[in-house]
Amino acid sequence: xxxxxxxxxxxxxxxxxxxxxxARRQRRMRTALLTAGARQFASRGVARVSVEDLLAEADxxxxxFYAIFSSKYNLLExxxxxxxxxxxxxxxxLSQESARAGLTGIFNTYLExxxxxxxxxxxxxxxxxxxxxxxxxxxxALNDAMFAVLTVAERANLLRNGSAEYSLKVIARTAxxxxxxxxxxxxxxxxxxDAMQAxxxxxx
Amino acid sequence: xxxxxxxxxxxxxxxxxxxxxxARRQRRMRTALLTAGARQFASRGVARVSVEDLLAEADxxxxxFYAIFSSKYNLLExxxxxxxxxxxxxxxxLSQESARAGLTGIFNTYLExxxxxxxxxxxxxxxxxxxxxxxxxxxxALNDAMFAVLTVAERANLLRNGSAEYSLKVIARTAxxxxxxxxxxxxxxxxxxDAMQAxxxxxx
Numbered sequence: 571x572x573x574x575x576x577x578x579x580x581x582x583x584x585x586x587x588x589x590x591x592x593a594r595r596q597r598r599m600r601t602a603l604l605t606a607g608a609r610q611f612a613s614r615g616v617a618r619v620s621v622e623d624l625l626a627e628a629d630x631x632x633x634x635f636y637a638i639f640s641s642k643y644n645l646l647e648x649x650x651x652x653x654x655x656x657x658x659x660x661x662x663x664l665s666q667e668s669a670r671a672g673l674t675g676i677f678n679t680y681l682e683x684x685x686x687x688x689x690x691x692x693x694x695x696x697x698x699x700x701x702x703x704x705x706x707x708x709x710x711a712l713n714d715a716m717f718a719v720l721t722v723a724e725r726a727n728l729l730r731n732g733s734a735e736y737s738l739k740v741i742a743r744t745a746x747x748x749x750x751x752x753x754x755x756x757x758x759x760x761x762x763x764d765a766m767q768a769x770x771x772x773x774x
Numbered sequence: 775x776x777x778x779x780x781x782x783x784x785x786x787x788x789x790x791x792x793x794x795x796x797a798r799r800q801r802r803m804r805t806a807l808l809t810a811g812a813r814q815f816a817s818r819g820v821a822r823v824s825v826e827d828l829l830a831e832a833d834x835x836x837x838x839f840y841a842i843f844s845s846k847y848n849l850l851e852x853x854x855x856x857x858x859x860x861x862x863x864x865x866x867x868l869s870q871e872s873a874r875a876g877l878t879g880i881f882n883t884y885l886e887x888x889x890x891x892x893x894x895x896x897x898x899x900x901x902x903x904x905x906x907x908x909x910x911x912x913x914x915a916l917n918d919a920m921f922a923v924l925t926v927a928e929r930a931n932l933l934r935n936g937s938a939e940y941s942l943k944v945i946a947r948t949a950x951x952x953x954x955x956x957x958x959x960x961x962x963x964x965x966x967x968d969a970m971q972a973x974x975x976x977x978x
Contacts, residue, residue, distance in 0.1 A: 730972060731965050748944070750947065751940065
């Protein structure tokens with residue numbers, strides 16, 4: 571802890587005094603670390619990646635790392651929290667929509683997240699249970715927002731399986747796998763939306 | 775190697791002389807080890823499970839283990855190979871069927887495997903890439919059999935996404951997750967079949 575505190579001191583000075591050039595450099599380092607983290611955490615699992623591994627890929631010093639993040643879990647939070655926040659904002663706004671527009675909105679949110687945060691989305695499915703506890707509150711908020719939209723659809727008798735609860739489980743288990751399947755297809759986005767529609771929405 | 779050979783000797787004597795009671799006991803031990811293996815491999819990953827862990831759960835001696843299996847990988851093969859063989863036999867038989875019956879047959883094969891070999895099926899999705907190489911030939915045979923059925927459906931213009939290749943990917947990524955989702959639902963089997971049908975088969 572003393573070491574970490576020690577490393578924080580130059581950062582506070584740096585924030586007060588830093589030039590635009592230094593600020594740009596730190597933003598670039600931060601992005602390099604977020605990119606390396608998303609890639610390595612997703613491919614090898616959070617537990618097996620060390621801070622050293624991240625420094626090597628991002629070509630960043632240990633001091634710079636700890637000037638930006640307090641730990642590899644803090645780095646992970648900085649990757650995943652913006653994704654959860656974007657999803658929660660987008661899906662919460664759908665509760666004002668009609669049942670059908672709400673469902674389409676959920677599928678479009680997944681497509682938008684895939685466009686903007688693909689590595690992070692793949693990472694969410696690879697995170698182990700212990701690490702996942704760091705994200706429990708946001709994950710619950712996201713599930714609550716989706717459940718509200720699905721409940722409107724359940725009441726409108728739109729759900730193929732008749733149940734908001736089970737439709738939520740279907741989305742949680744199949745949306746990212748289907749984004750992966752259609753990833754390299756030239757009509758991938760349309761095929762994903764069609765598959766989710768078919769899977770969840772009553773056809774008659 | 776010498777140790778393993780040494781352990782095999784009593785087995786060969788045992789096979790020649792063993793009484794029905796000993797044969798029954800060995801079958802019971804074998805089943806206990808297969809059950810422990812499927813459960814532990816699926817929940818913790820093949821790499822993290824030792825032979826000792828399996829002996830502890832199955833309450834079997836080291837000598838008995840090596841009289842039945844040559845290694846934990848050999849135990850794994852004895853869990854997974856019967857599942858692959860059952861799937862390959864069942865799906866190969868579908869190539870004689872109509873396009874529509876072939877697709878329904880694939881979904882029914884998954885349901886049948888889930889009824890008979892649930893732990894093993896969950897295990898397949900948890901196996902790491904290195905271990906998976908032990909099953910490459912059978913996995914390819916299974917994919918080829920499914921692809922043949924899906925190609926008949928593609929030619930009959932039955933596939934929702936129009937492609938046997940992509941339909942195979944959709945099945946590979948979503949069938950077991952959907953079996954899990956509907957596992958505890960009282961109409962689970964019907965809901966699974968309906969979901970696969972909706973996801974893969976053109977509705978008009």
